[in-house]
Every structure is written in structure tokens, then in C-alpha cells.
Amino acid sequence: MRLTRRAALAAGLATLAAPSLRAQGRRLDILSHRVHQGVLTGGAAGDLTEAWRRANGAEIAWTTADIGPLQDRLLREASLPSTDFGVGYLLNSRATADTARLLEPLDPLMAAEPVANFEDIAPGLRDAMRLGGATVAIPVRQGCNGLFYNAAMLEERGVAPPRSFEEFLEACRRLTYRPSGGAPVVGLVMTAALAAYPVMFARAFGGDFITADFRVIPDAAAMTKAIAAIRGLFEAGALPRSYATTTNEDQVTWLQQGRAAFAILPFARHAQLNRADGSRFPGRIMVTEMPVSASAPAGTQMASVVEFWSMCIPRNARDKRLAWSFIREMSSPAVTLGSARNGNGPVRVSTYSDPAFVADNPNAATEAAALSRARIPFPAFPEASRAEAIFVEEVQAAVLGRKAPEAAVTDTIARVRPLLPA
Structure with a gap:
């Protein structure tokens, strides 16, 4: 078979065109x-990205990493002249004002193509x-805290589920005992390593650690x-003697x-707590x-501590419209419900009223109520880790009897205030 000049030219043009045709795929x-x-x-619920991929003629390339490396990589990529990443996942504790300057403000995109029922x-x-007056990320996964209790133990000791904070403290004391022939039981297991837990206690009295406008301990x-x-529970033996070294996973095990x-x-x-093979x-x-406490100001409602993930667009991303299209679809009510069925912590309150979701989640109404009022433990800022460490240190010192609670509060304010944004 002879290769004519015309055939050779056609073959060459086809070869040159092939990369161009491939590049048309998004x-x-x-x-x-x-x-x-x-x-x-x-x-x-299956693959929730399939419909979006078909509608946009696009494929998704996932790059995954553990939490620390993921957040570091996201900020590093967003600091470059440009990045291949169109969407990144941002943890609330990393959403500082400095981070916000590296991210695309989403309000103009939302105005043109809104997130359904935002x-x-x-x-x-x-x-x-919402940082610096602009929305910089859309929440997509949350972990809201609740108060878990062993109903069998409460029934055995004749204790009703607590309806006030004072009843909760009394229940912890009454449920600190040694069963016949069994290991000792403490009323409450709680890690001392995180600020979230004393923050929950403070909110029961209408207080807080650091407010959204960066006031430290607004109600001393x-x-x-x-x-x-917390100190009273420790002194009564209602917290483990190992309180200072108890971990999050220890709480699950206990x-x-x-x-x-x-x-x-x-x-x-x-x-997990109710699995037959683990509990x-x-x-x-x-x-x-x-x-909440009976002594809290009138109208006080518990603001449970919540941590969460959001989707954001690096300011230097190449195709922001495609990225926003994906975020909009993955934030929709239907996909939020589907991802919840796939094991995600839904960020929409309405998800908890879906009949199918409720059927599989006996705590749906309780979690919905908690989520509707939940807040992060404290706002993100450059010195937040140091501020939390100081707070945890002062709380531990007071709980273990090394200083008075009043002194721990005073010292926390004095030590944390210089770390706050101006």
C-alpha cells in the first residue's frame, strides 16, 4: 500500500488534532x-457526582490527604500564581482572615447562580x-456534639434523663458507683485536651470562650x-482520675x-456506640x-459545639465557573440528603425531616434542633491554637485543684487577650 503525500498530510493533521480534541474534555x-x-x-445513595459530570461533560480528579497535610496543601496551592485545583475542602478552624484572602469571594457567584435554599x-x-463581609466557603459536612448516656445504667440507678444542667450534674454523681462484682463506673468521661468541652459547660450558663467578634470570656x-x-465532678470522683490524659477515643470505649x-x-x-460487636x-x-442551667439568663438555649468542613474555590483557580457549578450541585438539598445516606453529617436542617432519613436515624429531631443553634467552639485566627492551649491549661489547673476557678478565668483572659486579632 503506497503512502501518498495527501494521505501523509491527513495523517499528520489528525495526529496534531488529537491532543486538541482531548483537551476539549473538561x-x-x-x-x-x-x-x-x-x-x-x-x-x-450511589455516586452523587454522576449527573453533574454528564451535564457538564467533565471528569473529576480527586487528590486526597489527611487533615493536616490537606489544609497545608490547600493554602500552599492557593498562594501560587495559579493552581490546577478548582475546589478545596476547608476545615472551620483554618478559616482565618488571612486564608480568606486566598479564596474566591462567593457572593457574586451566588448572586448569579444561587445555592438552592441556602x-x-x-x-x-x-x-x-463569612469573613471580611464575604462568603468564602459553603459548608458541606458537620460533626455536632450531643450528650450521650447509657439508658440501662440510668434505669438501674433510678435516674431520669436530665432536663437541666443541675440535673445533669446530680445524675453524674449518682451514676458514680461500683456495681456488684464489676469495675467502677464514673458519671462522666471527658477529655481535658480540647476547649470544646469546657465551652459546652460555659454555654450551659450563658457564657463562652471567645466570641465571633473576638471578645475573650465575655461573661467571667x-x-x-x-x-x-467540672472541678466539682472531679472532686466527687464523677470524672476519671485519668481526666488529664483521657482521649476522645477513650470516651467512646468507656x-x-x-x-x-x-x-x-x-x-x-x-x-458506633450501639454496635453489637463493639458495645x-x-x-x-x-x-x-x-x-442549660436554671441559673442561665432567661431565654438561654444551648449552642452545641460543632466542627465542620466547607468547599471553597482558590482565588487563583483556572475555571471558577466549573468549580462553582460543582459546589452548587453538591450543596443542593438532594445531594445533601444523598451524601447523608452515604454517611455524611448533613449541614441542612431540612435533611433531618426527610421521612426516609428519619426512619434510619432515631435521633434526627434531636440533632436537627442542636444543629440549628450550634456554633463553632471559637473563631479561627492565627493564634487560635495557642489560645486554646492556654485555656485548656488553665481549666486543667483549676479542675485538678492547683488554682481557684476564678483565678483560672482571670489568667485565661490576661493570657489570651494579647493573642486576639486587633
């Missing part, structure tokens, strides 16, 4: 944790992603009561094994909201 690069990819691409996303989450009396309450009656954990832990009390570990 690709969205996403930087996330593998869990984020998993809840959108597999599970009971107000349905819990307000505490939406507010935390409320925080003093909170720390004194509750599953019946070594503690109460624990403060994300609502999403309910299924001595399958089906008997319940969850409710942390109650």
Missing part, C-alpha cells in the same frame, strides 16, 4: 479528605464562613461556674464498656442535647 481537580470523596461517590444550611455554619461569672462544675454513664460526643457516633449495651446508648 476536568475538575478537587483537593479533599478521602471521606469527602467517599460520601459523594459511594454508599446507599438559608436551610445551619446558620452557625454559614456565619463562620458564667465561665467560673462552668469550671467550678461508654461502650459501661465504665461511664455520660459522654459528650458528635451525634454521628450513635451508630456491651447495643441499642441502649442514647443521645440528647446538653441542657
Whole structure:
């Protein structure tokens, strides 16, 4: 077979055209944790990205990493002249004013192509992603904390689920005992390593650690009561002697094994805590909201501590319209419900009223109420880690009897205030 000049020229043009034709296929690069990819691409609801990919003629390239490396990579990529990543996942604790300057302000995109029923996303989450007057990320996955308790133990000791913070403290004391022939039980297992737990106690009295406008301990009396309450539980033996070294996973284990009656954990832990292959009390570990104190100001409602992830667009991304199209679709009510069925913590309050979701989630109404009022433990800022470490140190010192709760509050304010943004 002879190769004519015309045939050779046609073959050459086809070869040159091939990369061009391939380039017409769109690709969205996403930087996330593998869990984020998993809840959108597999599970009971299937691959929730498929319809978007077909409609946009685009493929998704997922790059996943653990939390620390993921956040560092996102900020590093966003600091370059340009980045291949169109979408990144941002943890609320990294959403500082400096980070916001590296991200695309989403309000103009939202004005042109809104997220469906955006107000349905819990307000505490939406507010935390509004920095410098602009929305910089859309919440998509949350872990809201509730008060878990062992119903079997409460029934055995004749204790009703607490309706006030004072009843909760009394229940912790009454459920500190040694069963006949069994290991000692403490009323409450709680880690001392995180600010979230004393923050929950402070909010029960109408107080807080750091407000959204960066006031540290705005109500010293409320925080003093909170720390004194934790100290009282420790002195009564209602917290483990190992309180200072207890971890988050220890809380799960102690509750599953019946070594503690109460624990403060994300609502999403309910299924794990009640698994027949891991718990001595399958089906008997319940969850409710942390109650508020009878001495709190009138109208005080518990603002449970919540941590969450959001989707953002680096300011230097190449195809922001494609990225925004993806975020809009993945934030829609339908995909939020689907990802919840795939194991995600839904950020929309309405998801908890879907009949199918409620059927599989006995705590849906309780979590919906908690989520609707939930707030992050404290706002993100450059010295937030140091501020939390100081707060944790002062609380521990007071709980262990090394200083008075009043002194811990005073010293926290004095040490943290210089770290806050001007």
C-alpha cells in the first residue's frame, strides 16, 4: 500500500488534532479528605457526582490527604500564581482572615447562580464562613456534639434523663458507683485536651470562650461556674482520675464498656456506640442535647459545639465557573440528603425531616434542633491554637485543684487577650 503525500498530510493533521480534541474534555481537580470523596461517590445513595459530570461533560480528579497535610496543601496551592485545583475542602478552624484572602469571594457567584435554599444550611455554619463581609466557603459536612448516656445504667440507678444542667450534674454523681462484682463506673468521661468541652459547660450558663467578634470570656461569672462544675465532678470522683490524659477515643470505649454513664460526643457516633460487636449495651446508648442551667439568663438555649468542613474555590483557580457549578450541585438539598445516606453529617436542617432519613436515624429531631443553634467552639485566627492551649491549661489547673476557678478565668483572659486579632 503506497503512502501518498495527501494521505501523509491527513495523517499528520489528525495526529496534531488529537491532543486538541482531548483537551476539549473538561476536568475538575478537587483537593479533599478521602471521606469527602467517599460520601459523594459511594454508599446507599450511589455516586452523587454522576449527573453533574454528564451535564457538564467533565471528569473529576480527586487528590486526597489527611487533615493536616490537606489544609497545608490547600493554602500552599492557593498562594501560587495559579493552581490546577478548582475546589478545596476547608476545615472551620483554618478559616482565618488571612486564608480568606486566598479564596474566591462567593457572593457574586451566588448572586448569579444561587445555592438552592441556602438559608436551610445551619446558620452557625454559614456565619463562620463569612469573613471580611464575604462568603468564602459553603459548608458541606458537620460533626455536632450531643450528650450521650447509657439508658440501662440510668434505669438501674433510678435516674431520669436530665432536663437541666443541675440535673445533669446530680445524675453524674449518682451514676458514680461500683456495681456488684464489676469495675467502677464514673458519671462522666471527658477529655481535658480540647476547649470544646469546657465551652459546652460555659454555654450551659450563658457564657463562652471567645466570641465571633473576638471578645475573650465575655461573661467571667458564667465561665467560673462552668469550671467550678467540672472541678466539682472531679472532686466527687464523677470524672476519671485519668481526666488529664483521657482521649476522645477513650470516651467512646468507656461508654461502650459501661465504665461511664455520660459522654459528650458528635451525634454521628450513635451508630458506633450501639454496635453489637463493639458495645456491651447495643441499642441502649442514647443521645440528647446538653441542657442549660436554671441559673442561665432567661431565654438561654444551648449552642452545641460543632466542627465542620466547607468547599471553597482558590482565588487563583483556572475555571471558577466549573468549580462553582460543582459546589452548587453538591450543596443542593438532594445531594445533601444523598451524601447523608452515604454517611455524611448533613449541614441542612431540612435533611433531618426527610421521612426516609428519619426512619434510619432515631435521633434526627434531636440533632436537627442542636444543629440549628450550634456554633463553632471559637473563631479561627492565627493564634487560635495557642489560645486554646492556654485555656485548656488553665481549666486543667483549676479542675485538678492547683488554682481557684476564678483565678483560672482571670489568667485565661490576661493570657489570651494579647493573642486576639486587633
